[in-house]
Amino acid sequence: LAKTTQPISMDSYEGQEVNITCSHNNIATNDYITWYQQFPSQGPRFIIQGYKTKVTNEVASLFIPADRKSSTLSLPRVSLSDTAVYYCLVGDMNTGFQKLVFGTGTRLLVSP
């Protein structure tokens, strides 16, 4: 399983765009990149997943460069409710067993 490295914490203000970068230098050919969000006292929640280039959904965008050794989760115009821990994970999606290995995550604090 490829190891991921992401900043421990980030601060932002309401209305700003937040970009959280994750490093995964040893990503394998079959690995996908997945981001989860966890609010205090709740279980993690899936945000977005991608393999290469760019993926966008109603919540976030995920940018993946050609070498796939890193990825960036982009949250447009954050609000106070986006304060949470964000986890970047990589794993083989072709085996049918997505073993999620959660790192320390990035603790995002959004202030007024």
Add this chain to the structure above:
Amino acid sequence: DAGVIQSPRHEVTEMGQEVTLRCKPISGHNSLFWYRQTMMRGLELLIYFNNNVPIDDSGMPEDRFSAKMPNASFSTLKIQPSEPRDSAVYFCASSFNRGQGRNEQFFGPGTRLTVL
């Protein structure tokens, strides 16, 4: 759908007692996961079931921990005997395993276990 249901939400017990945590996965999901979260170790996968069969239990800390999935709608995680270091939040998650591609895991609200 009500999502993944876990019970109890909070459990306080004394060292040496048996603890049983329960989970009802989302209907139709064929994969179930048990995780443990602590400040020191973060979120760890304990065991994974696919179609009610344990596939990977390499994360189960020791023999005091056991998990069962007697049917597709119910799973238990048992700790016997419990120790203070077992204090943590235990999450159950489920997903629909398509064989490949996105297998989004849906987490329950967790059970906060305190062993005195």
